[in-house]
Every structure is written in C-alpha cells, then in structure tokens.
Amino acid sequence: AQSVTQLGSHVSVSEGALVLLRCNYSSSVPPYLFWYVQYPNQGLQLLLKYTTGATLVKGINGFEAEFKKSETSFHLTKPSAHMSDAAEYFCAVKGGGSYIPTFGRGTSLIVHP
Amino acid sequence: DGGITQSPKYLFRKEGQNVTLSCEQNLNHDAMYWYRQDPGQGLRLIYYSQIVNDFQKGDIAEGYSVSREKKESFPLTVTSAQKNPTAFYLCASSPTGGAIPDTQYFGPGTRLTVL
Numbered sequence: 001a002q003s004v005t006q007l008g009s010h011v012s013v014s015e016g017a018l019v020l021l022r023c024n025y026s027s028s029v030p031p032y033l034f035w036y037v038q039y040p041n042q043g044l045q046l047l048l049k050y051t052t053g054a055t056l057v058k059g060i061n062g063f064e065a066e067f068k069k070s071e072t073s074f075h076l077t078k079p080s081a082h083m084s085d086a087a088e089y090f091c092a093v094k095g096g097g098s099y100i101p102t103f104g105r106g107t108s109l110i111v112h113p
Numbered sequence: 114d115g116g117i118t119q120s121p122k123y124l125f126r127k128e129g130q131n132v133t134l135s136c137e138q139n140l141n142h143d144a145m146y147w148y149r150q151d152p153g154q155g156l157r158l159i160y161y162s163q164i165v166n167d168f169q170k171g172d173i174a175e176g177y178s179v180s181r182e183k184k185e186s187f188p189l190t191v192t193s194a195q196k197n198p199t200a201f202y203l204c205a206s207s208p209t210g211g212a213i214p215d216t217q218y219f220g221p222g223t224r225l226t227v228l
Contacts, residue, residue: 034216043219049214
C-alpha cells in the first residue's frame, strides 16, 4: 500500500521568501516520488521526480526536493518565491510494483507582494 | 506540438443525462488515465488503460464508463448513475504505464457542471 500526506492545505509566503512545501509518504517498497504543479484551471505539470540515486533532485523554475528515507519525506523547496509561483502543488508516490501513482491532497501556495 | 487535448473545456449537463468527455493524445503513449478533482481532495482515479482495448477501474469508477478503441483516444462517459458529477476532470497519459517512474502528462481539464 502507498499513501501521501501533504501538511498544510495552504502555505502563504512573501515574495522573495523561502518556499517549503511538506510531503510525507508511506510505501512498502522503495518509492518513486513526484511533485507536480497546477495553475488555475489547468492540468498538472511535472516539477521534478526522484527515482534512484542522488537524493537531492532539482526541477524546473528553481524548485528542488530532497528524498529522506529515514523521515519518509520528500519536501519541496525554493530559496526565493516569485509571484508566478502561486499555484497548487501535488506530491505523488508510486511504490515499486505499482502501476498507478497516489496523489496527495495538494497544497495551495500563496505569494504576497 | 505533441500533447493532450481535452474537450470541451466547460460542459453543462442536466440531471439524468449522460455526457462524454473527450481526451486525445499524440504523444504515442500506451497508458491513459482519468482523474476527478474536487477542492481539497486532490486527484482521484476513475479509470486507467495500459493498452488499447483494455482498461481497469480506479478508486471511484461507479457511474462512469470508458473505452479505449484507439491508442490516441480515451473518452469518459459520465452516466446518470453518477450522483454528484460536478467536478473538474483531468485526463493524463504516460509512456508505458508499468511499474516504473513514468511521468504523467496532463490535459488542460474539463469542468463539468450539473444544472
């Protein structure tokens, strides 16, 4: 079985501040982990994914995430928020042997000027 | 350009009517998926198909039906048996759909409203 928990349905930051979106997962086997972004009334777009190897993964738009097996976490960060980062962010897990990823409930990122 | 198209973008349905949502991809992907998105509930899987002429129920298949007669197309029918169909529907595809870290590519979505 696999599941994802995203802590905080809404995260609010000021422009230029650090962005931290939290994701914890459970999986009975080593997981594949994903972060997707969704802008209003659009589909999802991949930001980054972890498969194997280096645990710090860099993605598009300056985002990165670190896979921490001991903490079963895959938090998404960006050093400096831009207004254009305001969107919904989804973490997803796909356990080894599973054909279908499981998505978290999403975190809405709000960026204040 | 390669991608996934969904139509229509907005759809209104009267109670008791069946409606069909279109999803087409030209990415040559084997696997296709349908998700339902409601505020605060993330994405819930309705149906998925790993190959032409085959599809599987997801977590919330009741009241929905699909077909996969062509690799490029995976239409979703919302039947009158679906009690609360008002939602945002997303179609996605991935290269293989196997137990590997495939990236899913999403269409722009269809917003269905029942009047």
